[in-house]
Amino acid sequence: MTKIDALRRFLLPCFSSATAASAAAAPHHTTKKRISTSLRDDLPDDAVSSKKDPQDDDDQQDPDSSTSTDQSASLAPSRPSKTMVIGTIFGNRRGHVWLCFQHDRLATKPLLLLELSVPTHQLVKEMKFGLVRIALECTRPEFRSCPLRSVPVWTMNCNGKKLGFAARRKVSERNRQMLKTMQSTTVGAGVIPAGVGSPEEVMYMRANYEHVVGSANSESFHLINPDEWEGQELGVFLIRSC
Helix, strand or coil, X not given: XXXXXXXXXXXXXXXXXXXXXXXXXXXXXXXXXXXXXXXXCCCCHHXXXXXXXXXXXXXXXXXXXXXXXXXXXXXXXCCCEEEEEEEEEEEECCCEEEEEEECCCCCCCXXXXXXXXXXXXXXXXXXXXXXXEEEEEECCHHHCCXXXXXXXXXXXXXXXXXXXXXXXXXXXXXXXXXXXXXXXXXXXEEXXXXXXXXXXXXXXXXXXXXXXXXXXXXXXEEECCCHHHCCCEEEEEEEECC
């Protein structure tokens, strides 16, 4: 055996094993991780369902939420209704006060006509302070079911003081003549001479009022101040507490 053959015999296995080892190790070092941009289909159904868009849940809940909104709207209390009416306070100097509310000053049938037990001069005295609040309260159970403005008798308080009662009246010929005399007056205060609808002088004050219907058991009338009556506050409250 020559020396060349001996070298081949011992050295070739070394080179072949190193080459094989490097070839086997090469794939291990050249493998790179890549970010997948495709959708994975190897996730379980629970995991996929848990990653749903939250807006889908909102869309599914919309019918229920709208139903609950409608129910809450139906259960909400109704808002008070407001209209404008004409209110007239009048009475003889030595008599009692009358209170009349009308939708139209040309109409002879008023919305509400009340005779108050308070004397005219006493109400005038109260009005000098700029604040008048007349509270009419119904406490009798037999009038619980009738319309509020149809209650015939009220307990009256003026500025916190009990002043007798107020009675609902039908329009008499004398009242009709008085209202007809004041048809041309929209807003104002004054004195009607004796003999014009009444044997005595009649003091009156007419203005626009805001009529507020709070419920079946509460209504109120609030004076809308003209420019020349700035500072005057007058309110009439109807309350049924029985």
